[in-house]
Each structure stands twice: as structure tokens, then as C-alpha cells.
Amino acid sequence: MIIVAGWLAVAPEARAAYLEGCAEAVRLARAAPGCLEYALGADLLDPGRVTVYERWESDEDLERFRGSGPSDEQAAQILGASVARYRISAIEAP
Template sequence: MIIIAGKLWVDTADRDSYLAGCSKAVEQARAAEGCLDFALSADLIDPERINVYERWETDEALARFRGTGPDPEQAARIREAELRKYRISGVEAPYPERHARSRWSHLSCRSRRAVRAPRRSLPTHAGRPPPREPDPRQRPAPPLASTAPR
């Protein structure tokens, strides 16, 4: 597996139009044989930065798609680029599995629930917070049964 990752810098005023101009290339890449993922995204902090992430099955698949690179108009808009090619020999879960579910699976479950059904408002109990259940650790322990013979 091959990963191309890094960042591009363009003028702040030009970043959104640059990304919009890349949408067709992203669609073509994702549809290309051997492409596992392809993303260009605006950085959340730096208004000039574009994050690049591509994942390909083989060098050949990457070369078939890439051809000569970006068109000259887009290439002229890139002020600076820092991209690296990574060769991946194995893939595994990012964190050891401790349960049957993935450590991060709750994120996708929550987002699916939020999309499927809006949250219902809880009763307000006349403006007061709902009553809380007592903490089971604070309940008095039951009396111990006597083990003495009768």
C-alpha cells in the first residue's frame, strides 16, 4: 500500500477556489482502479494550507492516475508543497482491542443516531434537574449473616 500525505500552501484568498477546482480530480481519483482513499482539505488553523491524503494499492495504480501531475494552472497557484510517499507493509487497528467493539466505534454510532432521530427533550421536573439515583457505593451494606452455630 502507498500513502501520499502532506500539505500544500496557496494564497489565503485563493484556497477555497483552488479546492473547488480540485473536486473533479478528487472524484476521478476515488473512481480510479487501485485508489483506496483520496482527500484534499482546508486546514482548520492555517488559512493558506491544504492537507493532502491519498492511499493507493500499488505504485502502478498511483502512476496510472497521476500521469503528469496537476494541470499547469493549478500547479502555478501552489506557493509551496511538502508531500511524502510512504510504503506501508501492514495495517492494524490503531489501538488494541479490549472488547468486542472497537475503542472508537462509539463515535460512528453516535453520529448515526444523531442523523436517524433527533434527540428528544427530557422532562424538566418543574425547572429542577431530574432526581438522581443514589450511588450504589454509598448504600449501607446489608448486615452479615451470622456464621455461629445455633
């Protein structure tokens, strides 16, 4: 299993529009083969922060969906980011 998690920084006054512009990508990801979870959300404390969380069955599933990445318009709105890919070898109950 692959987890992609982290955050994106956008202008606080543009965050709602940024997330609205990502809605179709979220719908497409959730329908993509191998997608177990895909979520982008507004941080509760930082008005310019977007939380990223994805779970995929495999690298191949992730790469097939990801393609060339965000649109140029979306990429231009990202002021900073810290997102990483994690390879999970086991899953346990909390």
C-alpha cells in the same frame, strides 16, 4: 499499500477556489482502479494550507492515475509543498 500525505501552501484568499478546482480530480481519483482514499481539505488553523491524503493499493495504480500531475493552472497556485510517498508493509487496528 502506498500513502501520499502532506500539505500544499496556496494564497489564503485563493484556497477555496483552488479546492473547488480540484473537485473533479478528487472524483476521478476515487473512481480510479486501486484508489482506496483520496482527500484534499482546508486546514482548520492555517488559511493558506491544503492537506493532502491519498491511499493506493500499489505504485502502479498511483502512477496510472497521476499521469503528468496537476494542471499548469493548479501548479501555478501552489506556493509551497511538503508531500511524501510512504510504503506501508502492514496494517493494524489503532
